[in-house]
Amino acid sequence: MRNVTDSTLRVRPLALSLLILAATPVHAQRVEVYGLGGYSRTLSLHDSLSGSSWQAGNWGLYGGGAGVRLVDILGLEGEFAQERGSGGFGPGDRSVYTSFSLNAKLEARSGRVRPYALAGVGGGSLGIHSTTRNRYGYDSPGARNYHYAVWFAQFGGGVAVQLSGHLFLRPQIRYQNRHEFTIFGSDHKLQSPVSVCVALGYRF
Numbered sequence: 001m002r003n004v005t006d007s008t009l010r011v012r013p014l015a016l017s018l019l020i021l022a023a024t025p026v027h028a029q030r031v032e033v034y035g036l037g038g039y040s041r042t043l044s045l046h047d048s049l050s051g052s053s054w055q056a057g058n059w060g061l062y063g064g065g066a067g068v069r070l071v072d073i074l075g076l077e078g079e080f081a082q083e084r085g086s087g088g089f090g091p092g093d094r095s096v097y098t099s100f101s102l103n104a105k106l107e108a109r110s111g112r113v114r115p116y117a118l119a120g121v122g123g124g125s126l127g128i129h130s131t132t133r134n135r136y137g138y139d140s141p142g143a144r145n146y147h148y149a150v151w152f153a154q155f156g157g158g159v160a161v162q163l164s165g166h167l168f169l170r171p172q173i174r175y176q177n178r179h180e181f182t183i184f185g186s187d188h189k190l191q192s193p194v195s196v197c198v199a200l201g202y203r204f
Helices: 005-023
Strands: 030-042 045-047 052-054 057-071 074-085 094-107 113-130 144-162 167-180 194-203
Touching: 030 074, 030 167, 057 094, 074 113, 094 144, 113 167
Parallel strands: none
Antiparallel strands: 030 057, 030 194, 045 052, 057 074, 074 094, 094 113, 113 144, 144 167, 167 194
């Protein structure tokens, strides 16, 4: 378990750079902003290397981002997202996951309904408030808080539905492969969710 400050500082400039790029008027670019909401599901996980066990959890997801179409079907987007759920070790536990990501997006150039695919990388933090058990599954008195720095790769896709000349709706499904980030190079896998979400946005 690591302090999340270094990981967050590494990823935040990437998202900020994309937002600055998106705000710059460049010929042939189409800028978009969007809000995001949905649901994530993680499966149970046992890491034999560290001895950690994680129960399956349900998470609510929300966030937002900004993107820009660069050429033809290729675009970039920066995204902030947060998930809150019961991914701890007992019925009273709560978890919060916060992330920043930079994604490449391939989207059909025209049409009212445009299929698309995305892939990206990012980082963030996972905080767990545990009231009954520690990360190794043993009972512990009182509440405990655990924090993990996280890096991840994500993949997904869906369709973009143009509601008007500028307004769009973008349902999607994505998978995020999460790992604990440490300066020692160890690679501890964390629970990796499948998310179903919808983005509502405005394209300039």
